[in-house]
Amino acid sequence: MKWDEVSNQQCSVARSSSVLGDRWTLLILSDCFLGVRNFDQFQERLEIPRTTLANRLQKLELHDVIYRKLYQTNPDRFEYRLTDKGRDLYPVLSTILNWGDKYYSDEAGPPILRQHVSCGHDIQPVLQCPECEEVVDAHNVHARTRPQYGSYPDVKRGPILRRG
Amino acid sequence: MKWDEVSNQQCSVARSSSVLGDRWTLLILSDCFLGVRNFDQFQERLEIPRTTLANRLQKLELHDVIYRKLYQTNPDRFEYRLTDKGRDLYPVLSTILNWGDKYYSDEAGPPILRQHVSCGHDIQPVLQCPECEEVVDAHNVHARTRPQYGSYPDVKRGPILRRG
DNA sequence: CGACAAAGTCCATTTTTCAGACTAACTATA
DNA sequence: TATAGTTAGTCTGAAAAATGGACTTTGTCG
Numbered sequence: 001m002k003w004d005e006v007s008n009q010q011c012s013v014a015r016s017s018s019v020l021g022d023r024w025t026l027l028i029l030s031d032c033f034l035g036v037r038n039f040d041q042f043q044e045r046l047e048i049p050r051t052t053l054a055n056r057l058q059k060l061e062l063h064d065v066i067y068r069k070l071y072q073t074n075p076d077r078f079e080y081r082l083t084d085k086g087r088d089l090y091p092v093l094s095t096i097l098n099w100g101d102k103y104y105s106d107e108a109g110p111p112i113l114r115q116h117v118s119c120g121h122d123i124q125p126v127l128q129c130p131e132c133e134e135v136v137d138a139h140n141v142h143a144r145t146r147p148q149y150g151s152y153p154d155v156k157r158g159p160i161l162r163r164g
Numbered sequence: 165m166k167w168d169e170v171s172n173q174q175c176s177v178a179r180s181s182s183v184l185g186d187r188w189t190l191l192i193l194s195d196c197f198l199g200v201r202n203f204d205q206f207q208e209r210l211e212i213p214r215t216t217l218a219n220r221l222q223k224l225e226l227h228d229v230i231y232r233k234l235y236q237t238n239p240d241r242f243e244y245r246l247t248d249k250g251r252d253l254y255p256v257l258s259t260i261l262n263w264g265d266k267y268y269s270d271e272a273g274p275p276i277l278r279q280h281v282s283c284g285h286d287i288q289p290v291l292q293c294p295e296c297e298e299v300v301d302a303h304n305v306h307a308r309t310r311p312q313y314g315s316y317p318d319v320k321r322g323p324i325l326r327r328g
Numbered sequence: 329c330g331a332c333a334a335a336g337t338c339c340a341t342t343t344t345t346c347a348g349a350c351t352a353a354c355t356a357t358a
Numbered sequence: 359t360a361t362a363g364t365t366a367g368t369c370t371g372a373a374a375a376a377t378g379g380a381c382t383t384t385g386t387c388g
Contacts, residue, residue: 001210001211001212003187006187006191010270010275011194011264011275011276012260012261012263012264012265012268012269012274012275012276013190013191013194013257013260013261013264014191014264015264015268016190016260016261016263016264016268017187017190017191017260020190020260021185021186021187021188021189021190021191022185022186022187023167023170023181023185023186024185025185026177026180026181026184026185027170027177027178027181027185030175030177031321033302033307034307034321034322034323034324035323035324035325035326036324037324041324045320045321046165046321047165048165082302085267087301087302088263088266088267089263090291090301090302090305091259091262091263091290091291091300091301092256092259092260092263093177094259094291094300094305095255095256095258095259095291096176096177096180096181096184096256097176097177097180098255099176099180099252099253099255099256100175100176100177100178100179100180101176102252103249103252104176104179104180105176106174106316107313107316108310108313108314108316109310109313110176110310111174111175111176111309111310111319111322112175112176112307112308112309112310112319112322112323113307113308113309113310114305114306114307115305115306115307115308116293116295116296116298116300116304116305117303117304117305117306118293118296118298118304119293119295119296119298121293121295121296123293123294123295123300123305124294125291125292125293125294125300125305126255126291126292126294127254127255127258127259127289127290127291127292128289128290128291128292128297129280129282129283129285129287129289130287130288130289130290131280131283131285131287132280132282132283132285133292133297134280134282134283136255136258136280136287136289137251137254137255138197138246138251138254139281140280140281140282141254141258141278141279141280141281141287141289142278142279142281143197143198143276143277143278143279144276144277144279145275145276145277146272146273146274146275146276146277149271149272149273150272152270152271152272155275155276156209157195157198157209157210158198158275158276159198159199159276160198160199160200160201160205161199162199
């Protein structure tokens with residue numbers, strides 16, 4: 001399959017991956033959440049090729065994850081900011097951070113600490129069930145394909161069934 | 165910067181991205197969580213080029229995210245399974261799924277439903293504070309660079325400070 | 329014996345990425 | 359008024375990675 005066909009799949013991970021799934025995008029977004037807004041600042045911090053950075057920012061803007069805000073005229077200059085849709089990626093970045101902290105920290109611990117403003121604790125946010133508040137992991141969740149809906153085609157790539 | 169240098173950075177997102185950040189890896193892992201284990205099954209479901217799939221599986225094995233389990237001899241054949249480290253990526257995939265469900269569902273709703281086994285509800289897990297149980301989002305968390313530790317170099321790419 | 333299966337490898341072509349130089353449109357400095 | 363600096367890109371040729379399809383290997387099945 002060609003890469004630009006991936007997003008047509010009936011799969012939320014596929015559609016998300018077509019936006020997020022490359023070398024640099026997650027890092028760019030991470031910097032967005034850390035407050036980076038300008039082209040050169042992204043470029044210097046990430047040491048990303050300028051061409052690649054320009055392409056990525058354009059793509060993220062196209063997908064409404066970031067937007068360009070005019071902050072100067074003559075010449076017009078823009079800064080890049082997260083949209084609401086982009087800010088909704090915080091849980092993704094946060095769980096990636098958790099994973100990296102767990103498996104790739106050095107002796108000095110996680111490089112970046114996160115304080116929950118509401119309660120003051122340094123935390124690693126966890127995934128919980130919104131109904132019963134229990135912490136959720138892979139074994140606790142059972143995936144199933146949605147029922148047939150009107151004339152919509154069947155969902156491919158559903159869960160594999162195994163005899164219990 | 166070359167891609168294989170990204171993982172040397174002192175940043176958990178960078179280190180994680182060096183494993184997860186490409187076109188196919190998230191999709192492969194998604195299939196792992198859905199129970200896919202065999203080479204051809206990955207290949208058919210994802211329509212990924214066989215060469216690329218072989219490379220990705222090798223890389224994921226190298227990073228101890230999946231392992232190969234012998235399931236037949238003469239000829240030896242292996243299936244691919246998540247390690248504990250791989251299973252710890254469930255929150256990442258789950259939050260990506262949430263985001264895709266929110267922004268890319270069609271009229272028929274999310275393609276795959278997730279039931280919390282413990283309480284029976286169909287859910288989208290949410291990120292919460294392990295200390296105070298509050299739901300966490302970008303505005304609720306304050307990132308800061310860790311303090312200097314022994315002879316470790318300063319953390320680059322920390323949060324940008326702005327006047328309040 | 330011929331077809332089929334699973335898990336790859338090989339190869340030629342196309343697409344992306346990379347590093348670094350260059351451009352445009354100003355502002356600040358000497 | 360020249361000169362340098364700033365910001366946000368674009369252009370370019372070389373290197374690396376992805377792609378699609380055929381091929382290989384080591385068996386089993388009918």
